[in-house]
Amino acid sequence: MANLTLLQALNDGMKTAMRQDDSVVLFGEDVGLRGGVFLTTEGIQQEFGSERCFDTPLSEDGIVGAAIGMAMNGLRPIAEIQFQDFIFPGFDQIVSEAAKLRYRSGSQYTCPLVIRTPYGGGIRGGLYHSQSGEAYFCHTAGLKVVIPSTPHDAKGLLIASIEDPDPVLFLEPKALYRSVKGEVPEGHYTVDLTTIREVRPGKDVTVFCYGAMVPIAAKAAEQAAEKGIEVNVLDLRTLLPLDEDGVLEYAKRTGRVVVVHEAPRFCGFGGEISAIIAENAIEYMEAPIARVTGFDTPFPNTLEHHYLPDDRRVLDAIEHVHAF
Amino acid sequence: MTMSEPLSVIAPDGATNGYDPGLSEAELLHCYRTMLRVRAFDEICLKLQRSGRIGFSIPNLGIEGTQVGAASAFEKSDWLFPSYRDFGMALYHGITPLEMMHNMYGNAQDTAKGRQMPVHFSFDKPIRFVSISSPIGTHIPQAVGAAYASKLRGEDTVMLASFGDGGTSSLGFHSGLNFAGVWKAPVVFLCQNNGWAISCPVEEQTSSDGFAIKAEAYGMPGVVVDGNDVLAVRKTMLEAVERARSGGGPTLVECKTFRMGGHSTSDDPSRYVPAEQREEWEKKDPVLRFERFLEASGMWKAKDKEPMYSEALDEMSAAASEAEAVPKPGLESIFTDVYAELPPHLRRQGQELFELGKRKGDAAAGDGEFPL
Ligand SMILES: Cc1ncc(C[n+]2csc(CCOP(=O)(O)OP(=O)(O)O)c2C)c(N)n1
Numbered sequence: 120m121a122n123l124t125l126l127q128a129l130n131d132g133m134k135t136a137m138r139q140d141d142s143v144v145l146f147g148e149d150v151g152l153r154g155g156v157f158l159t160t161e162g163i164q165q166e167f168g169s170e171r172c173f174d175t176p177l178s179e180d181g182i183v184g185a186a187i188g189m190a191m192n193g194l195r196p197i198a199e200i201q202f203q204d205f206i207f208p209g210f211d212q213i214v215s216e217a218a219k220l221r222y223r224s225g226s227q228y229t230c231p232l233v234i235r236t237p238y239g240g241g242i243r244g245g246l247y248h249s250q251s252g253e254a255y256f257c258h259t260a261g262l263k264v265v266i267p268s269t270p271h272d273a274k275g276l277l278i279a280s281i282e283d284p285d286p287v288l289f290l291e292p293k294a295l296y297r298s299v300k301g302e303v304p305e306g307h308y309t310v311d312l313t314t315i316r317e318v319r320p321g322k323d324v325t326v327f328c329y330g331a332m333v334p335i336a337a338k339a340a341e342q343a344a345e346k347g348i349e350v351n352v353l354d355l356r357t358l359l360p361l362d363e364d365g366v367l368e369y370a371k372r373t374g375r376v377v378v379v380h381e382a383p384r385f386c387g388f389g390g391e392i393s394a395i396i397a398e399n400a401i402e403y404m405e406a407p408i409a410r411v412t413g414f415d416t417p418f419p420n421t422l423e424h425h426y427l428p429d430d431r432r433v434l435d436a437i438e439h440v441h442a443f
Numbered sequence: 444m445t446m447s448e449p450l451s452v453i454a455p456d457g458a459t460n461g462y463d464p465g466l467s468e469a470e471l472l473h474c475y476r477t478m479l480r481v482r483a484f485d486e487i488c489l490k491l492q493r494s495g496r497i498g499f500s501i502p503n504l505g506i507e508g509t510q511v512g513a514a515s516a517f518e519k520s521d522w523l524f525p526s527y528r529d530f531g532m533a534l535y536h537g538i539t540p541l542e543m544m545h546n547m548y549g550n551a552q553d554t555a556k557g558r559q560m561p562v563h564f565s566f567d568k569p570i571r572f573v574s575i576s577s578p579i580g581t582h583i584p585q586a587v588g589a590a591y592a593s594k595l596r597g598e599d600t601v602m603l604a605s606f607g608d609g610g611t612s613s614l615g616f617h618s619g620l621n622f623a624g625v626w627k628a629p630v631v632f633l634c635q636n637n638g639w640a641i642s643c644p645v646e647e648q649t650s651s652d653g654f655a656i657k658a659e660a661y662g663m664p665g666v667v668v669d670g671n672d673v674l675a676v677r678k679t680m681l682e683a684v685e686r687a688r689s690g691g692g693p694t695l696v697e698c699k700t701f702r703m704g705g706h707s708t709s710d711d712p713s714r715y716v717p718a719e720q721r722e723e724w725e726k727k728d729p730v731l732r733f734e735r736f737l738e739a740s741g742m743w744k745a746k747d748k749e750p751m752y753s754e755a756l757d758e759m760s761a762a763a764s765e766a767e768a769v770p771k772p773g774l775e776s777i778f779t780d781v782y783a784e785l786p787p788h789l790r791r792q793g794q795e796l797f798e799l800g801k802r803k804g805d806a807a808a809g810d811g812e813f814p815l
């Protein structure tokens with residue numbers, strides 16, 4: 120065991136996978152010598168050489184497209200997109216190609232690749248270094264969408280994603296890169312995709328969250344506990360494919376649900392969670408489902424702390440559904 | 444039309460080999476002063492960033508010649524589609540340091556109301572300095588469309604699309620140049636080849652012999668120019684602007700220059716830029732180069748520099764102090780300008796935020812109704 124930050128755990132995860140399997144390659148803008156703009160890939164080119172870890176031209180379309188070709192032809196590419204905000208030139212390759220290759224070829228051609236990219240706010244990055252675009256991708260059949268929130272999960276989910284036979288979009292909560300630390304096992308291990316992690320037990324209110332919202336929901340739950348409300352906090356970890364049975368099971372336990380994400384509300388992931396519960400477990404609900412989310416606006420800069428859900432807003436929603 | 448030897452005008456002794464830039468002494472000194480002001484803006488912003496007063500800045504050190512030479516080729520009625528490293532062009536055309544500092548602080552008087560990161564400026568007078576977007580290359584086809592619109596109306600406006608060496612790998616670069624070639628659009632493409640795209644050297648960006656050569660495939664002239672020679676940049680850009688204005692279509696100009704600072708204030712270039720490369724370019728400093736010309740023409744003396752630079756520093760500090768005193772944007776600025784009219788769901792979300800602030804006693808939320 121080592122005590123690592125989330126960023127160090129990702130670095131360790133990539134190195135572990137690359138040591139284990141020579142077909143794993145890593146590339147993107149500035150990932151080589153510089154070790155990535157956040158230093159997530161630091162030391163990887165030094166250890167594995169510039170044939171397995173290298174910089175690319177500045178084209179996300181090229182990065183994702185090339186990764187697809189590599190994956191078709193026997194490599195296990197990890198493609199880094201410097202910020203999720205810059206993924207959109209590669210959107211066509213992800214949505215039209217990576218996600219549909221297996222389906223359109225009857226599994227003759229497949230696409231076992233991972234696209235890693237930092238997402239989310241909290242670094243004063245304004246419109247284009249802060250976005251949470253998971254909903255765009257969760258609308259894409261054939262793709263998996265994974266978001267860790269602890270160092271342990273970051274490494275285990277990343278290795279599982281690299282070993283997965285299908286394309287995975289691995290969204291890294293950049294606000295947590297250095298702010299969370301935890302015990303991380305050495306060497307190879309995986310965390311199963313499509314499993315929910317219980318962050319905190321509680322019988323009164325259920326809070327579903329993921330990524331950078333997990334510590335915020337946990338903090339709000341702490342405050343709720345002081346007021347006598349026991350909150351069950353759940354980290355979804357894999358948004359697609361989602362553990363729907365798990366969602367329903369946890370929702371039924373309390374009958375009072377809050378969903379938290381920093382992405383905008385309209386057509387956001389919280390809408391899907393609410394719909395699944397409404398369709399399958401409405402009779403268990405004691406209160407309307409509440410969503411605490413970013414606003415339906417672009418992401419601001421100076422006022423980002425008002426845009427991002429904080430413990431205050433989450434606690435307010437917890438109290439609201441509890442008192443209903 | 445493609446030349447691989449960069450064009451230069453100012454010789455080591457300051458002579459220009461008969462080239463007349465067509466600028467008065469006052470205009471030439473304005474170019475020089477603008478270069479010093481770019482440097483002063485950089486220096487002050489770096490200090491503000493290091494002391495935590497602003498979050499971020501983009502150094503322009505080393506590329507002042509390219510920016511000022513290029514800016515000088517455009518009229519106030521033309522449009523600039525800049526990159527984030529082009530504020531010298533704004534200063535040249537009379538945008539004030541105070542307007543720029545409002546953006547650096549993201550305060551209530553910032554044109555973008557504090558929504559954008561610092562250095563992502565947007566100005567519409569005295570010249571169109573079009574709102575800067577972070578995603579690289581997106582503005583290149585937009586400049587072509589704007590140029591087409593002017594052409595369609597029979598106006599003689601010319602558009603500038605400015606981007607870096609890294610930007611040439613973007614989708615926007617290729618579709619932009621292709622469209623401009625097909626439409627003979629009145630646009631000038633300025634590739635500022637400053638050696639690096641963050642930590643990626645140009646060899647990782649292209650295997651062609653420079654960037655100007657790419658013009659050929661899109662059916663337009665491509666010219667390479669010494670980007671640290673402000674007069675050579677002016678000469679080349681002016682020819683390109685005149686060609687565009689007179690219906691001759693687009694040009695790709697590649698300015699060879701060097702980013703002397705980090706990519707941004709968050710970057711440490713010593714991690715990847717070889718020391719010899721930096722030292723070699725230090726000798727080609729665009730400000731020193733222009734000084735030799737000004738001195739040889741009797742317009743400037745070495746003793747003038749210090750007072751001019753400290754005047755520029757004072758100007759930038761004063762602007763920073765003034766911007767720092769301006770309050771932050773109000774909460775409603777999160778919700779305005781999303782659409783022409785505030786839709787009901789945004790009004791509701793704003794109202795909820797405002798009420799939560801009141802309930803929780805958050806001073807920043809203000810004390811009235813949501814004002815929209
Ligand atoms: C589409 C996109 N991908 C990645 C980035 C991150 N990024 C910001 S600047 C930059 C390098 C740009 O280099 P260049 O075009 O040469 O311009 P310079 O910074 O040298 O002026 C990168 C990769 C971005 N802004 N947009």
Ligand SMILES: [Mg+2]
Nearest residue numbers: 607608639640
């Ligand atoms: Mg560059």
